[in-house]
């Protein structure tokens with residue numbers, strides 16, 4: 001496919017040592033040559049691929065030197081986009097990098113849309129859609145483990161498995177064609193259904209296996225949305241600070257200190273937590289605090305994990321009973337804090353409610369118990385350890401949803417085959433499953449969806 005030539009700043013904005021303006025497309029080298037002046041007068045067009053060259057960029061209108069640069073030239077097809085790529089390494093200042101971008105745009109490049117370089121890598125067939133999506137996940141990964149999941153997907157592991165599943169489905173369809181072409185052979189008909197069943201059941205079991213990784217995969221990719229709740233003054237903000245290992249939230253002895261929601265990312269044994277501190281939940285007259293409390297109830301509903309903090313010094317109240325009822329159906333860990341203070345709480349009641357695995361005691365003032373809490377979180381979601389290195393995780397909500405749909409259509413096919421429904425009817429479900437799996441890798445997918453996916457990328461990526 002032949003496209004126009006795009007350009008963008010590919011490094012973050014701000015001051016830095018070096019910044020890169022990247023170009024991709026058939027005119028990339030010509031455009032760069034219009035601006036580039038090397039000391040020995042060489043032309044980029046004459047240079048070998050994958051070489052880097054020192055010189056100045058000049059403004060063709062004034063013939064004045066605009067920037068001192070190093071230019072990398074990478075010729076198609078062995079490049080990031082499979083097109084000619086030029087990377088202009090300039091000084092990392094806002095004015096400098098904007099000046100370079102302006103020059104290349106005036107010389108004939110078009111400003112790239114967000115994600116357009118990666119989109120070209122996809123449209124030119126270097127990577128499939130799930131690999132392109134992994135490029136974005138890689139940039140956003142919050143922990144090493146999450147980054148490994150993205151690297152595996154970028155490497156094409158998920159794509160390869162999806163390809164195998166689709167191949168098996170194609171083989172069952174081929175079997176049906178034989179059946180339709182040679183209806184006079186009874187044994188072909190007899191063969192068709194068992195073959196279809198066997199392959200379809202294998203596909204379904206592989207989809208099951210992939211889906212079984214999805215909860216962990218999604219957590220690694222998006223972070224575990226974790227909400228700290230409890231009555232005022234029990235130590236919720238102190239807990240957030242202990243986990244973050246910084247004083248992000250204001251802690252005072254005054255109940256009702258936290259008025260709004262505070263959100264932080266933390267890495268707990270490789271699990272990225274999106275940690276939310278809330279205003280203490282209680283009936284209150286203070287209008288500002290009340291808004292905070294209402295929002296606390298809302299984030300509570302959307303949480304993957306609830307850290308329910310109680311004070312070791314205080315007796316349980318009816319409010320606590322209500323709270324326990326509210327979290328009972330969810331993933332929660334009870335944190336009994338302030339164990340340095342004399343006991344007021346009914347620990348038996350708490351043990352009865354939470355059981356051993358969901359109960360941790362802490363004294364945040366004495367920095368005790370945080371390790372145990374971290375371990376309890378890792379145990380709850382990853383049975384103790386996060387082994388992301390060698391596994392294919394499905395982590396992307398779009399992929400998970402497509403796998404669920406494919407699971408349902410292949411199950412329909414299996415049920416129909418078992419019920420003796422004619423093969424050409426079953427065929428419809430098999431074809432649909434093949435299409436749904438194809439959407440994951442971008443084989444059978446609408447252009448509007450592709451545009452929407454890439455628009456979520458960073459500029460210049």
Ligand SMILES: Nc1nc2c(c(=O)[nH]1)N(C=O)[C@@H](CNc1ccc(C(=O)N[C@@H](CCC(=O)O)C(=O)O)cc1)CN2
Pocket residue numbers: 077078079080081087126
């Ligand atoms: N300067 C610079 N650094 C960068 C990038 C970039 O575009 N520019 N990348 C941007 O994300 C990442 C590297 N990713 C890349 C992925 C593929 C190819 C590439 O040329 N692939 C070809 C040829 C491979 C080969 O030489 O064998 C191919 O797959 O056909 C280049 C970069 C990270 N670092």
Ligand SMILES: Nc1nc2c(ncn2[C@@H]2O[C@H](COP(=O)(O)OP(=O)(O)OP(=O)(O)O)[C@@H](O)[C@H]2O)c(=O)[nH]1
Pocket residue numbers: 230231232233234235236237238239250251252253254255256257258259278279280337338339340341362363364365366
């Ligand atoms: N003795 C003792 N005090 C603690 C402990 N943890 C926190 N505190 C104190 O308890 C008070 C309240 O702590 P916060 O972390 O602000 O409590 P909170 O739950 O966020 O309170 P609100 O935001 O008002 O709902 C502060 O004075 C803390 O220093 C602990 O383990 N032991």
Ligand SMILES: [Mg+2]
Pocket residue numbers: 236237238249250251257258277278
């Ligand atoms: Mg607080």
